[in-house]
Amino acid sequence: MHASVTPLLADSSRPLFEWRWVERNADAILQRLGEHIALTATALGVGLVLSLALATLCLRYRWFYPFVVGAAGALYVIPSLGAFALLVPLLGFSFATSVIPLATYTLLILIRNIVTGVQQVPTEVREAAVGMGFTPRRLLWQVELPLALPVVIAGLRVAAVTTIGLVTVTSLLGKGGLGYFIRAGIQTTIPNPSPIIVGVVLSIALAVLVDLLLWLSERALAPWARRAVR
Numbered sequence: 001m002h003a004s005v006t007p008l009l010a011d012s013s014r015p016l017f018e019w020r021w022v023e024r025n026a027d028a029i030l031q032r033l034g035e036h037i038a039l040t041a042t043a044l045g046v047g048l049v050l051s052l053a054l055a056t057l058c059l060r061y062r063w064f065y066p067f068v069v070g071a072a073g074a075l076y077v078i079p080s081l082g083a084f085a086l087l088v089p090l091l092g093f094s095f096a097t098s099v100i101p102l103a104t105y106t107l108l109i110l111i112r113n114i115v116t117g118v119q120q121v122p123t124e125v126r127e128a129a130v131g132m133g134f135t136p137r138r139l140l141w142q143v144e145l146p147l148a149l150p151v152v153i154a155g156l157r158v159a160a161v162t163t164i165g166l167v168t169v170t171s172l173l174g175k176g177g178l179g180y181f182i183r184a185g186i187q188t189t190i191p192n193p194s195p196i197i198v199g200v201v202l203s204i205a206l207a208v209l210v211d212l213l214l215w216l217s218e219r220a221l222a223p224w225a226r227r228a229v230r
Helices: 019-024 026-060 062-076 080-091 095-119 123-131 136-147 149-173 179-187 193-221 223-229
Strands: none
Touching (some): 019 026, 026 062, 026 136, 080 095, 095 149, 123 136, 136 149, 179 193, 193 223
């Protein structure tokens, strides 16, 4: 006869969520939240700067756009763990190893939205600006990009929410973030749901807050878009 195997069960005496755990780890929670925000902000900043530069080239040289989108699309489909693993031998478990893949995942979204937003600027607006003596560079930065803000910020909202979710994976590199609590709660002998819940809930709350702030910034910076919808 085969010996019976008793499955490992979670500790039934442990509640689903312990506020005392939150109180004991309040400092660590704030630290990991700060790390999550720093990684997200850095990745978005780097991605936005690169996207603006590449989108500007695409708008000036239209033949360049398919190559840029193709390359950005190829980077976008690389699994995050694979991207981190490729960089660890080169850069070690560093902040840059975490930020570089996160930034590359924003390129496809942001480049497409920047180019699309600029292309949607009415032709008569461009002609009026050129008639007033605007150079191509001045036309882009003072007319086209400001009018394209609603589309650009829409892309930034998607990129921000995506990045906040991906930052949780960087805990595998020892770079912290809210994913640290998710990993810590799972890797204990008996899974502890409290850190898992804290990591997941704070990640969702941060994504919702950032999305709301970007939406409000769009309404403040592009009020004409709101009036157009009405």
